[in-house]
Amino acid sequence: MIRNLIILSLGSALINNVVLSQFLGLCPFLGVSKKIKTAFGMGTAVIFVITLSSIVTGLLYEHLLVKFDITYLKTIVFILVIAALVQFVEMFLKRFVPPLYKALGVYLPLITTNCAVLGIALTNVSKDYSLLEGTVNGFATAVGFTIAIVILAGIRKKMQYNDIPKAFRGMPIVLVSAGLMAIAFCGFSGLL
């Protein structure tokens, strides 16, 4: 059981990395990766939201959608639930856990439209994960996201000192480095 969960989390964190092989959450990956600190903040917020949304959507799917046989509505339900959840979490943190809100507050609204959140909720459903598996999967995927974004931020920091062809400055060179990272992450497929 635990072994399965470990394998599952390794798979979703490293082998099928959410950004580098599934291209979900690409926008924050490219946009928030200029400093390691902000990248880490974003990663933490993503871990928080994705884990929470995995639990909530998992519960909803099991106890509402399946029960009433309306699973075809999952896309609509999930996107609304996620949007509402992020808002609610933001308000809750602001009111009751101010330090955490200070750390994550800015990132939370931006995650609403992050396709990784919806993507993971849908993956959990399509792969018939149990609630626990789904939560672990969500958590591990988000950890994978954090790993990738922090590494990219580090690379970009080093890259500032390099002489880059003019047309490749800015986004193109970042995309090239992301591509190289993706090649490196392909190597993890021999892990299991």
Place this chain on the structure above:
Amino acid sequence: MNNKQDENRSLISDLSERLLNGMLKENPTLVLMLGMCPTLAVTTSAINGLGMGVSTMLVLAMSNLIISLLRKIIPDKIRIPAFIVIIASFVTIVELLMKGYIPSLYSALGLYIPLIVVNCIILGRAESYAYKNPALLSLFDGLGMGMGFTFSLTLIGAIRELLGSGKVFNVYVMPEGFVPVSIFVMAPGAFFVLALLTAIQNKVKEIGERHGKDMSKIQSGCGGNCLACDKSCKVEMIPEEPESNIETEEITETENITETENITETENITETENITETEAIPETGDLSVETEDVKNVKKAVPLAGFLARFKEKFEKRSEGSEKKSEAKPEKNKKKSEDGDKERKKSDSKSENARKEKSEKVREESESLREEPETVEEKDENIEVKEEPANEAVDPSSDTEISEDSGNNGPETETDPEADGKTEEKSPEVYNDQTLTEEPSDPETEQTKETGENTDSFESKDVTETPNASEMSEKTETPVADITDDQDEMEIWDISAYKRAIKREIPSGKRPGKKKKAMEKAQKMLNSALEAGKEDNND
């Protein structure tokens, strides 16, 4: 009869204009760089790209149509959730249809079909076009955008498929000896193809700007503007419809997202900077002569401008929903507290002058590109102007900067409120003041300016450099910073600074606390300086 024919003709031309707009002028993938997630994920082959494009087009066209039909029924405050529900419904319909009739494509696209919901193109068009325009036009707008999206996805898919497997649409086209570069159909290849595309885009933008065309619509990559996907789209539409800016603010406020509002604004700023940066390089010929210190100052001063603006933003918010008209007296009050009435006068006068000139400027219809620079410069110059009156000019530029960031909130208050165009001329007001160091004599300066046109700041700076080197450094700063800073103006960093400053700078203006806050601000700026040093390598 003729009238009717004319109407028909104009309608048809409108509709075809919409189609062309989506396909060429505002091509969502190749020009606006929106919806990158599906673009990268599904373009492993041309047929997949085509399938994804067509399904997105269907959703886009239908949701545009329905939203446009319902635009008078949907209440303003809950329109985003309403849009999402409408879009999600059509996505579900398309998903079920595809599952039923093209199962092979469905299994190839898989997860990415439901993820059309979060594609920023769709929500962006709903918000910026369909919600404001009649049904038929919206339908065609959606079709045009969708066709542009389909075209670019198919193109990217074809390139990847050709390089990765030697086929296009599953037909082998490459010569016998071709060895497929299979990495291009794998995940990393997507990044490389997109990198090439954005590089080409950068080049096109640069060439276009050299020929004096307005390339502001071209975005340099998804990362700069696609953070909050739906928000970014609204920001992008600002050049067309200035009102939409106000609307985004409204939305964010109603949703209780206080932070995003600022973020969208910073996005704005960073975007505009990106636009100007390539432009500025050839103009500042004397860049290479400058020392490291100069560059560092350049690095820091615009940051101070940002900081000041953010602080001002926060103050505004804390004061509640004050309107423009109320904000200005407030500002004057603060100044009179300083006991510097002359400056106040000069400021108000220069404001008037600014307004007058702005009308002229509009007539001249200057290109958009010039605005951001001047906006920046204005901030700088305000700060510069501030110092001789308040306290002795501090030789070490760093401390000045920190003081600016601490003090100058109220002074810059009008900046964001002023019309984008009104700011165009204003820099010269301050410019002259700073250079001649006669803040108390605004009238002569203004007359001087009216004589001068919006001709280059650079030339002026160059001539003044020997006289007042410090000042000229500062006035030059924005341009140079923009060239240097390119993508370093991280909106996240700025929002981090903003938050830090919000924490640091106390609302009660006790001197001890203020000093502390200034020290901290200076520390932050120093770290920013260090981060920026790498540009000296250029």
